[in-house]
Amino acid sequence: MLVKVLSSSYLGIEPYLVEVEVDVTNGLPIFNIVGLGDATISESRDRIRSGIKNMGYLLEPRRIVVNLTPANIKKRGSHFDLPIAIGIMVGMKFLSDYRGVLKEYIMMGELSLTGEVRRAEGIISGVLLAKSKGFKGVIIPEENLEEASIIKDIQIVPVKNIRDVVKFIEEGIIRSKRILNDNKIVLKDTLDMWDVKGQIRAKRALEIVAAGGHNIIMIGSPGSGKSMLAKRLITILPPMSEKEIIETTKIYSIAGELSERVPIVTNRPFRDPHHTSTTSSIIGGGRLPKPGEISLANNGVLFLDEFTEFDRVVIESLREPLEEKRISITRSLGKMEFPAKLIFIAACNPCFCGNGFDEELCTCTPYDLRRYMKKLSGPIIDRIDLYVEIYRLNDKEILDEERGDSSEKIKIRVIKAREIQNHRFNNEKLNRDMTNEDVEKYCSLNNECENVMRTAIRTLNLSMRTYHKILKVARTIADLDNKIEIEKSHILEAINFRKN
Numbered sequence: 428m429l430v431k432v433l434s435s436s437y438l439g440i441e442p443y444l445v446e447v448e449v450d451v452t453n454g455l456p457i458f459n460i461v462g463l464g465d466a467t468i469s470e471s472r473d474r475i476r477s478g479i480k481n482m483g484y485l486l487e488p489r490r491i492v493v494n495l496t497p498a499n500i501k502k503r504g505s506h507f508d509l510p511i512a513i514g515i516m517v518g519m520k521f522l523s524d525y526r527g528v529l530k531e532y533i534m535m536g537e538l539s540l541t542g543e544v545r546r547a548e549g550i551i552s553g554v555l556l557a558k559s560k561g562f563k564g565v566i567i568p569e570e571n572l573e574e575a576s577i578i579k580d581i582q583i584v585p586v587k588n589i590r591d592v593v594k595f596i597e598e599g600i601i602r603s604k605r606i607l608n609d610n611k612i613v614l615k616d617t618l619d620m621w622d623v624k625g626q627i628r629a630k631r632a633l634e635i636v637a638a639g640g641h642n643i644i645m646i647g648s649p650g651s652g653k654s655m656l657a658k659r660l661i662t663i664l665p666p667m668s669e670k671e672i673i674e675t676t677k678i679y680s681i682a683g684e685l686s687e688r689v690p691i692v693t694n695r696p697f698r699d700p701h702h703t704s705t706t707s708s709i710i711g712g713g714r715l716p717k718p719g720e721i722s723l724a725n726n727g728v729l730f731l732d733e734f735t736e737f738d739r740v741v742i743e744s745l746r747e748p749l750e751e752k753r754i755s756i757t758r759s760l761g762k763m764e765f766p767a768k769l770i771f772i773a774a775c776n777p778c779f780c781g782n783g784f785d786e787e788l789c790t791c792t793p794y795d796l797r798r799y800m801k802k803l804s805g806p807i808i809d810r811i812d813l814y815v816e817i818y819r820l821n822d823k824e825i826l827d828e829e830r831g832d833s834s835e836k837i838k839i840r841v842i843k844a845r846e847i848q849n850h851r852f853n854n855e856k857l858n859r860d861m862t863n864e865d866v867e868k869y870c871s872l873n874n875e876c877e878n879v880m881r882t883a884i885r886t887l888n889l890s891m892r893t894y895h896k897i898l899k900v901a902r903t904i905a906d907l908d909n910k911i912e913i914e915k916s917h918i919l920e921a922i923n924f925r926k927n
Contacts, residue, residue: 428452428517429449429518430451430517431446431447431514432447433445433446434533434535435549435553436500436502437552437681439764439765440677440718441764443500445507448496449493449514449515449518450494450518451489452490457491457492458493459492460472460494460495460511461493461498463502464502464507465502465504465715467504468505471538474538474539475538477541478540479516482541482589487519491518503715505547505548506537506547506549507535510534513592516589516593517529522593522596526599531563532557532584533557533562533564533565534592535549535550535565543587543588544589544592545568546568546571546687550567550574550575551578554578558578567584567586569585572585574691584601618659619659619662619834620659620662620834622655622830623831624827625652625825628815629652629815629817630656630831632645632813632924633656634840634841635813636660637660637837637838638844638858638907639859639902640857640859641812641896642749642813643813643814643815644772644811645772645773645817646777646814646817648776648777648781648817648819649781651819651820653732653774653817654730657699657732657772658697658699658730667694667695675726676691678718678722678723679692679723682717682722684723696724696725697728698724699731702731702734705738709744710741710745710756716756719754721745721754721765721767721769722754724767725765725769726768729769730773733774734802734803735802737802742807743804743806745807746806749767749771749810749811752767752860775803777816778791778795778800779791784816809890809893812900813900813924843907844903847909848906858899858902858903858906861895869902870899871913876913879922880894901917901918904920
């Protein structure tokens with residue numbers, strides 16, 4: 428008897444429909460799974476046998492062949508356990524699909540040896556696929572309920588074990604009693620910009636970064652507050668929209684970063700990998716590509732501390748994603764794209780000894796300085812919008828009780844600037860994402876501003892990309908000032924944040 432059960436898989440972060448075809452016939456007892464499944468899928472045979480048996484069903488020796496279509500795409504994941512098991516049970520007539528559930532629902536879930544349905548990766552992708560394809564609903568593990576429930580207008584059937592699935596298929600009964608908590612858990616920030624003494628210029632730069640989504644590099648002596656400032660950028664960013672929550676949760680689900688404690692990503696991600704991280708861990712990849720740190724930071728912040736200590740290949744691999752806001756990975760399976768809409772922060776010392784801003788204390792030779800800064804290649808600096816030098820505080824700044832605005836006050840200004848951009852671009856982009864046509868339309872300069880830019884281009888030898896980045900930063904500064912036109916002061920401040 429041939430049975431078809433619907434499930435899903437994904438390439439990159441894009442889901443696609445998988446038909447699980449189960450053929451149960453008399454003959455030499457075998458259990459084969461074909462259709463380019465990985466080791467996890469091959470090992471599912473033992474989990475499925477034990478799960479069905481321990482739920483009280485007697486498995487007779489039969490010839491069982493399972494095909495995962497499309498058969499030309501490599502598939503991975505333990506979530507195929509449940510649809511394969513249900514297909515076998517229908518084929519052996521342990522249950523009947525007279526209600527037509529198997530044609531209207533996508534099914535996903537990992538099986539334990541006891542027949543319990545456990546949490547699986549990539550569930551939210553399957554829910555989005557089911558909604559886009561017009562299916563009635565999805566049958567998923569109860570542990571994935573919160574994750575799946577952020578997608579509206581589709582029926583979600585949470586199950587704890589195989590018996591729950593049987594009850595739903597035959598009688599339409601949803602046996603799970605789990606109560607969904609509709610209140611999103613938003614963790615309160617324990618960090619605050621108010622904690623940072625002095626560094627007024629750096630704080631202003633981070634406010635511009637937060638408002639326009641720009642990239643920034645901070646170069647300063649050890650102990651000057653670079654890491655402290657970077658970690659507090661997240662406290663002045665606006666809350667995530669529903670679209671951003673779904674997109675970010677989808678990436679974390681595929682990467683296996685969700686758990687029962689954190690089923691949904693409601694706070695903007697802040698990723699700070701160690702400088703010994705490999706290229707694939709930062710960019711993403713592997714034999715079966717998975718999202719890297721640059722995609723896990725999507726809609727949030729990627730902070731690379733000790734930037735010059737990262738491998739040069741890692742640093743140079745950031746060129747395309749910082750410019751395109753996505754990363755493309757090509758394997759024999761095909762081309763996969765992961766999003767990289769993030770704010771990038773790099774921080775490093777000015778030299779090997781760290782005292783490059785103080786000639787009396789610096790022990791590095793001119794050759795050492797050139798070798799150290801060589802890792803910051805021109806193309807990388809060209810893709811960074813703001814360049815800030817951070818100096819150690821003096822005695823007055825250390826002992827002064829005045830600390831500037833709190834994160835809450837700065838966030839209010841940032842949100843107002845973002846609202847201006849949302850109105851300008853119809854909620855589709857930020858100032859950092861402006862195209863050349865957008866720059867011409869929204870960053871027009873009067874004669875005074877044009878003369879300033881003309882001088883800057885000549886004296887600083889600016890590239891076309893850098894010229895556009897200065898205009899984008901100036902546009903953000905004007906938005907923070909609630910100005911319709913870019914003024915001379917905005918241009919001068921934007922130029923001041925470029926590397927001379």
